[in-house]
Amino acid sequence: MRPPMPEHGGPDGGPDATHDFSTNASPLGPPPALLSAVQQADRRAYPDPAYGVLRRRLGDAHGLRAERVLPTAGGSEGIRRLTSTALRTGRREVWVPQPGFGDYAAAAQALGLTVRPYASPTDIRPAVPALVWICEPCNPTGTSLTAWPTLGDEHLLAVDRAYEPLRLRGEAPAVPPHAWQLVCPNKALGLTGVRAGYLLAPAEDAALESALALAPSWVLSAEGVAMLTHWHDAATADWLVGARAQLRDWSIAQRRMLETLDWTQQPSCTPFWLARPPRPDIALRLRERGIRVRDAASFGLPGWVRVSAQPRRSQDALQQALLEIESEDS
Structure with missing residues (x-):
């Protein structure tokens, strides 16, 4: 079914x-200069299928090598791809925040993975290798973490940071170095119709090659490339x-x-x-x-x-x- x-x-x-x-x-969005770039994106030609320039630009902004930046067709595609990666690399459970965004569980169920809802990160105790999703700040509650779960190397920790640019108070907790991060600027920019985001892979993560292989060709449109190119501009x-x-x-x-x-x-x-x-x-x-x-x-x-x-x-x-x-x- x-x-x-x-x-x-x-x-x-x-x-x-x-x-x-x-x-x-x-x-409120989007900012004028970024909107102009999106509107002027060249729709007549394919983007670079490797997104080399864009990945270097995003990597520089995060202090990472370009190879660790994986463009995605929005957050949902990133969630599906990382869930497929988890399955291919031996994970059999997916832990999801409850309440939380429904796509985490939907992606796991589509692949036959066991879904484990949790109310607090302290409740996360996988008995088998698992993918663990953290939404920080959380949708739909708008709340922020006070502590990260303690996980062994056999687990895949993924932090959805779609709402970090919309944090109105408090400080963002430092993301653990072994975590994957999902960045989706379109919500903060008021451009949800432009489906573009990116995953940041931890250094030397064994799942990186699998996640790269699962990406569709030309995952970003010209408009998506333009939006992400100007995401880290000073303006x-x-x-x-x-x-x-x-x-x-x-x-x-x-x-x-x-x-x-x-x-x-x-x-x-x-x-x-x-x-x-x-x-x-x-x-x-x-x-x-x-x-x-x-x-x-x-x-x-x-x-x-x-x-x-x-x-x-x-x-x-x-x-x-x-x-x-x-x-x-x-």
């Missing part, structure tokens, strides 16, 4: 949402500083507004967080009004939703809709 497709936020088959609080991508870094400041302000205002309407909200270091409305049908009622939030039932959290910080006009629309729903039912 084919494993079910994981549920995602964003498009749901209905009319476009006027105000989308379900996405965890930045509503992009400066723009991200301002974007985080704006998202921080919007997050504070939005949390205050929801608090006045009796929503329970969890702490987060990102511009998205888990919230529990005072009524269980709120996601459906808001959707009828052109407002989308991310129902967290598929994360194993019925009654909760994930919301992201949005501009003030969207916050005003959300507040008005919630007040209307309350008045209709009073």
Whole structure:
């Protein structure tokens, strides 16, 4: 039986949402210079299939050899490829955060690997060689690690860092040197339609050759190459500083507004967080009004939703809709 497709936020088959609080991508991006480069990408020719210049540029930015940089067609393709690599190199379990992004488990189930959910990294105790996923900061909670799991060399540790550029407070924990890292800039840049990211392999990792062999030809489009080429530009870094400041302000205002309407909200270091409305049908009622939030039932959290910080006009629309729903039912 084919494993079910994981549920995602964003498009749901209905009319476009006027105000989308379900996405965890930045509503601010992209920075002008990077956007211009993406729009001007040469679509008439194949990119370099080895992505030599791009890999050297990314490697230099991370202080790594180019050979340790593996371009991916977005985070999901990177997750699938590393999961296949884990299988090919003798791993038989995949440990995934719960709640967490559904693609980790879906990739493992598609290959017949045993999925082991965990609530805390201290719960990770593989009995057989395993692939262990850490999302730092975590989606959907927006929380950050306090300690890394202790794992032997027979295990493959993979850290999904898609939301690190959106960290609004606190310091990022230093990633262990033996860990693989998945970097996906498109969420921070507000360019989720450009499917491009990259894996960083640990030094001398035996899985590197397998991960390289599993890459499809021309895994990145011309637009993806352009986006990643300018990801580490000084102009992009400066723009991200301002974007985080704006998202921080919007997050504070939005949390205050929801608090006045009796929503329970969890702490987060990102511009998205888990919230529990005072009524269980709120996601459906808001959707009828052109407002989308991310129902967290598929994360194993019925009654909760994930919301992201949005501009003030969207916050005003959300507040008005919630007040209307309350008045209709009073």
